[in-house]
Amino acid sequence: MHRDSAGCITCPGTDFQHAFTRAMSCRDCGMRLMAVQDEAPKIRVALFATCLADLIRPQVALAAARLVEECGMEVHVPPQSCCGQPAYNSGEQDKTRTLAEVFVRQFEGYDYVVAPSGSCAAMVSVHYPRLFERDGESYRRCLEIGKRTWELSRFLVEVARLSPGTSADNRFEGLTIAYHDSCSGLRELGVRDQPRKLLSERCGIEIRELGNAEVCCGFGGTFCVKYPEISTRMVDNKLDGLDESGTDLLLGGDLGCLLNIAGRLRRKDSRIRVYHYAELLLNSDPGAGIGDSGGD
Amino acid sequence: MRIRTHDFRSASRAALLDSDLRSAMERAEGGFVDTRKSAVESLxxxxxxxxxxxxVKNHVLQHLDSYLCRFESGVVESGGVVHWARNGSEANRIVLDICKRAKARKIIKGKSMVSEETGTNExxxxxxxxxxETDLGEYIIQLAGETPSHIIAPAVHKSRQAVTDLFYRFHKDQGLPKVSGHQEIVNQARQVLRDHFCTADVGITGGNFLVADTGSVAIVTNEGNGDLTATLPAVHVVMTSIEKVVPDMEALGGLLRLLGRSATGQAMSVYTTLFNGPGRHDDPDGPQEFHVVLVDNGRSGVLGGEFQDILRCIKCGACMNHCPVYTSIGGHAYGWVYPGPMGSVLTPLLAGRRNASDLPHACSLNGRCATVCPVKIPLPELLRAHRRGLIVTGDAGTMQKLVMGVWFQVARRCSMYRLLTRIAVRLLGMMATCFPGSSRGSIRVLPLMSGWTDTRDFPRPGQSTFQSLWKQRRERH
Structure with a gap:
């Protein structure tokens, strides 16, 4: 099933390039193995939509699915709910374990699990194994699924090797576009350059870097409703001077942060539009931004 | 120091409304973060x-007993005395005894956060x-009758104007003028404090590191007040805590290279001094007595448990300088000696968790603190561990438990979850049109969610959940 683990006939010990849309080819000799491509089963990717995309911004999960499909992989959406992050961060260890076990049961048996969110992917790959005793069955299964769980942009860049696309025109030319690095993805999974690379290659977008790109926006899951005043100050600090700097779009990779940021921008009648990066990667016209009118 | 951790919510709200605090914190944050960054990059x-x-710190904590005993022998060998204090009141009794025997009237202090824990001044x-107090920041807050709001910059919350007014109020009787420039303020403090240095009977300092091999106490300052406090009075008392011990000079060297860079972005603080016992016969000066008060105050209870990592802390303050919560609300709102991420871990351990239940929760778990911690304390993990502890002891909020319980019953059943989210999407869509002020794109008021909607719109969901859309798509193909 894992075609990348099979060796080339002429170059023993080498792996095949992930270039499924074109052909299977050996990294060393470039030999193309069309037969393999035709017969081998497609790589099966389970999409974890994440609660917020499922509920509030389905187009993010749809975009994620189509981007993965574009790489020649097969997308599945197993029955799913929540990774358990709110319970985990509230100290509810038992509830988190139960939800982790539900998740593992649903998502086992796929080659990869992909989520359009750094914090949800990190929950599975970084935190799930910490929930269980080191030598138990659950621990082993969490570790196993953790290794196969990816944040979308990292997956597209490092595993699926999404092609830059054919359209060379810069659809977003003339727009000033900023990026908010969400904390979990950035610090727990090392997601930083991948979305920028994709946005640059596929959409010709060069990010105007924020001075405080890596500072928390104040979302923090239940934190933002438990300590709303502090959270609001944090998002205001984050957005300080953004309107004046002429920013048109603010992008990010985690809907929690983006709902928070967009919610605050809308309340302050800002003209900045907010999107998940996946929406721009897929659509030449991504439609209304998060929280903007006309967005269905 | 009085514990006011239970007031966190009201104190933090009040702090957010304080515009002086806001501008002081903005200035400080910028300075600390940028200087640290360039100092770190230079190494x-x-x-x-x-x-x-x-x-090194883990190793010491594993063998803390033997390193502390070795440190004690080193101090004794060089003519000093080590006192062991289980808690704050024992520590204060020891210090009071020393002062009484020295017939002390005036006592000067270098900066010591441990003495804030124990309430030694009072x-x-x-x-x-x-x-x-002889540290400029500590002196300022002593005049103001306040407590430190930062572990290395105790008066970071004060504006220059506030210091100008404070100095004038307290110094005008001594015939000193009103001063408002940085340099003038420092000079006036120097002038006033010089008299105190020369007339004090006992000097109390903290200790940044205790070197077990040699029985030395390392004190790091930028003003030199620690050195004057330690050497001018006849008696030098070091008040410090048991986790500060390091094995030898090599370890000290390594930790010092981290401390200055992490704290203030300096390769080395201006004064780094090692104190070994009282002045010797042939020394031209130095104290006649040298005491080290080793304070436990709850730390040995942390040893060997799931929170042991916090005892690696070298009190540099980098975690709070990089914490967006701390820089928004300042240090006082945390309600005890240690604010910011390290404080939110340590305070519940030393001052009691039950009344400090807000501290571990008032954090967005963004993890920036852990990336700058010079001794790699997993601060977010320890805060989560506190949250777990509050659940186990039944001290978590009732509302939280209720909401989490209902949500859990839904989330554990994928089919029920799918059904209810479909209904929720419809309801939210209706609310977007029903509630006043809501536009088509977002919702202005949500019942039970005022925490969100008081200050933020809630983006309106689409017509269907992703899972329904996906199902439709599958059926079409």
């Missing part, structure tokens, strides 16, 4: 030092001693 193998420091003043 090529900073990450290796961090790992080294983590290992105890000394109650016994009739005059106590003068």
């Amino acid at each position: 090529e193998n900073f990450e290796e030092f961090r790992e080294y420091a983590r290992q 105890a000394l003043e109650a016994a009739g001693h005059e106590v003068v």
Whole structure:
């Protein structure tokens, strides 16, 4: 099933390039193995939509699915709910374990699990194994699924090797576009350059870097409703001077942060539009931004 | 120091409304973050030092008893005395005894956060001693009758104007003019404090590191007040805590390279001094007595448990300088000696978790603190561990438990979850049109969610959930 683990006939010990849309080819000799491509089963990717995309911004999960499909992989959406992050961060260890076990049961048996969110992917790959005793069955299964769980942009860049696309025109030319690095993805999974690379290659977008790109926006899951005043100050600090700097779009990779940021921008009648990066990667016209009118 | 951790919510709200605090904190944050960054970049193998420091401190904590005993013998060998204090009141009794025997009237202090824990100033003043803080920041807040709001910059919350007014109020009787420039303020403090240095009977300092091998106490300052406090009076008392011990000079060197860079962005603080016992016969000066008060105050209870990592802390303040919560609300709202991420871990352990239940929760778990911690304390993990502890002891909020319980029953059943989210999407869509002020794109008011909607719109969901859309798509193909 894992075609990348099979060796080339002429170059023993080498792996095949992930270039499924074109052909299977050996990294060393470039030999193309069309037969393999035709017969081998497609790589099966389970999409974890994440609660917020499922509920509030389905187009993010749809975009994620189509981007993965574009790489020649097969997308599945197993029955799913929540990774358990709110319970985990509230100290509810038992509830988190139960939800982790539900998740593992649903998502086992796929080659990869992909989520359009750094914090949800990190929950599975970084935190799930910490929930269980080191030598138990659950621990082993969490570790196993953790290794196969990816944040979308990292997956597209490092595993699926999404092609830059054919359209060379810069659809977003003339727009000033900023990026908010969400904390979990950035610090727990090392997601930083991948979305920028994709946005640059596929959409010709060069990010105007924020001075405080890596500072928390104040979302923090239940934190933002438990300590709303502090959270609001944090998002205001984050957005300080953004309107004046002429920013048109603010992008990010985690809907929690983006709902928070967009919610605050809308309340302050800002003209900045907010999107998940996946929406721009897929659509030449991504439609209304998060929280903007006309967005269905 | 009085514990006010239970007031966190109201104190933090009040702090957010304080515009002076806001501008002071903005200034400080910028300075600390940028200077640290360039200092760290200038040391090529900073990450290796961090790992080294983590290992050294872990090793010491594993053998804390033997290192402390070795440190004690070193102090005794050089003519000093080590006192062991289980808690704050024992520590204060020891210090009071020393002062009494020295027939002390005036006591000067270098910066010591441990003495803030134990409330030593209050105890000394109650016994009739005059106590003068000599660190500029500590001096400012002593005049203002406040407590430190930062572990290395105790008066970081004060504006220059506030200091100008404070100095004028307290110094005008001595015939000193009103001063408002940085340099003038520092000079006036220097002038006033010089008299105190020369007339004090006992000097109390903290200790940044205790070197077990040699029985030395390392004190790091930028003003030199620690050195004057330690050497001018006849008696030098070091008040410090048991986790400060390091094995030898090599370890000290490694930790010092991290401390200055992490704290203030300096390769080395201006004054780094090692104190070994009282002045010797042939020394031209120095104290006649040298005491080290080793304070436990709850730390040995942390040893060997799931929170042991916090005892690696070298009190540099980097975690709070990089914490968006701390820089929004300042240090006082945390309600005890140690604010910010390290404080939110340590305070519940030393001052009681039940009344400090807000501290571990008032954090967005963004993890920036852990990336700058010079001894790699996993602060977000320890805060989560506190949250777990509050659940186990039944001290979590009722509302939280209720909401989480209902949500859990839904989330554990994928089919029920799918159904209810479909209904929720419809309801939210209706609310977007029903509630006043809501536009088509977002919702202005949500019942039970005022925490969100008081200050933020709630983006309106689409017509269907992703899972329904996906199902439709599958059926079409």
